[in-house]
Amino acid sequence: MRLLMLGSTGSGKSTFARALARRIGAPYVELDALNWDPNWTNLSRADPDQLRARVRQAIAPDAWTCDGNYSVVRPLILERATHLVWLDYPRAVIMARVIRRSFARAIMHTELWPGTGNYEEFHRWFGKEHPIRWAWDTYHHRRAALGALFDDPSTAGLVKQRLRHPREAAPLMDRLAAEALSI
Secondary structure (H helix, E strand, O other), X not given: OEEEEEEOOOOOHHHHHHHHHHHHOOOEEEHHXXXXXXXXXXXXXXXXXXXXXXXXHHOXXXXXXXXXXXXXXXXXXXXXXXXXXXXXXXXXXXXXXHHHHHHHHHHHOOEOOOOOOOEOOHHHOOOOOOHHHHHHHHHHHHHHHHHHHHHOHHHOOOEEEEEOOHHHHHHHHHHHHHHHHHO
């Protein structure tokens, strides 16, 4: 199983993909960890070729779970993916999650991706790129774009799941884990 997990910032992509990877014994590919370098260097903008190289290496194994919405590497991932899962949750759910996550990370002073020195800081909360504002500002556009991707004939060969409420996540994870372990 090679699964790409999509959704708005704060929807729970990483949590789901990480947990499923653990259950099926596959590598977990966190696109944010591959994209963000020290000093908040965003490779998708600063050096997309380097990001593509990192992603190619990370998705080379026969099985993995991957989370993220980086359009610059999505074609590479979709070429290898077998499954596509979209966490299409209501904006209120996403905003509550992203605010809670940002607050916890800032209070705990958690390094977001080991070795980068990138930390959540309260003074960044009002910037356009901060996950809280990003989740709010991009919500409708992201939903439309992911809806189009789900309907795109190029993804017809993938097993697709669209979750509309968090209560659907655990049953789907159980089904996917059973499927992966039966192969």
